[in-house]
Amino acid sequence: MKNKFRSGCPIASTLDIVGDKWSLLIIRDMLIKHKKTFKEISDSDEKIAPSILSARLKLLESYKLIFKTKVPDNKKENIYLLTEKGIRLTPIIIEFSLWGDSNMREFNEIDIIDGLKADKSMIIGTVQNNYNSMLLQFA
Amino acid sequence: MKNKFRSGCPIASTLDIVGDKWSLLIIRDMLIKHKKTFKEISDSDEKIAPSILSARLKLLESYKLIFKTKVPDNKKENIYLLTEKGIRLTPIIIEFSLWGDSNMREFNEIDIIDGLKADKSMIIGTVQNNYNSMLLQFA
DNA sequence: ATTTTTGCTTTCATTTCGATAGCAAAAATA
């Protein structure tokens, strides 16, 4: 894996990893919808192609935003879970959600998301707590 | 301009506009470094190609994140400024900065950014206030 | 009057994307 970082700027470096059209949607599905398998993530509204999903999962794993595991009773199915690093993307996801909700209605019909009017840090806390609770069954 | 939105999800819709490797870096330069001309933005650490910068500025303008103006004593130079919609991206930019600062040091040497330890909403407020103050000279 | 700067556009090679098909191993079903 060659060095793909354009500069030492933390914003640019973050964009170098998740600055594409798909990575943050994969994270969204994992973090908010608790999707865990290739199949589940494939079945999103936005129809990600398997070749892209495969490549993104590998990349996200290489930067330790996600990790791969299995459950004892299924030898085939991979379970993809967010690491701490990945879970810490929650504030970014929530800010994207809030910005789209407030600023894109002029150009696209935006879904109403329940609870988006609540206090920001509470939303972030809730999302992270819910994910961590779900994680316990794999610990 | 064809409809390029993949779904009604606010996160996906935001990604459809600024979900590429360059748009948020252009916004960063405008918002934080107060860059205003094609030349100034071209001279970033990350060396954006003029063809890409040109295309991005047009796109950001079409979605009303930025607007173009001129100063009376220079007929050539375009001045690019952030709109309200654009300025409202501040929380996203700050979260990218914080996440990169905390999570990417393992993979890239990340610049130390002054004042990033301060209270999040204070940082956001300061960045936005500074930008708005600068804007006054064009009002 | 000449040179330099600015804000682009054009060109074209390279890279990435993305739709579709395919496939082997495992799981489910008969």
Place this chain on the structure above:
DNA sequence: TATTTTTGCTATCGAAATGAAAGCAAAAAT
């Protein structure tokens, strides 16, 4: 046990985006 279905991918290939370099006209500076 045999067959079918599901899962988690990989391969292929045309289309789109990226990016390096050159070019260029209008304006500004000298």
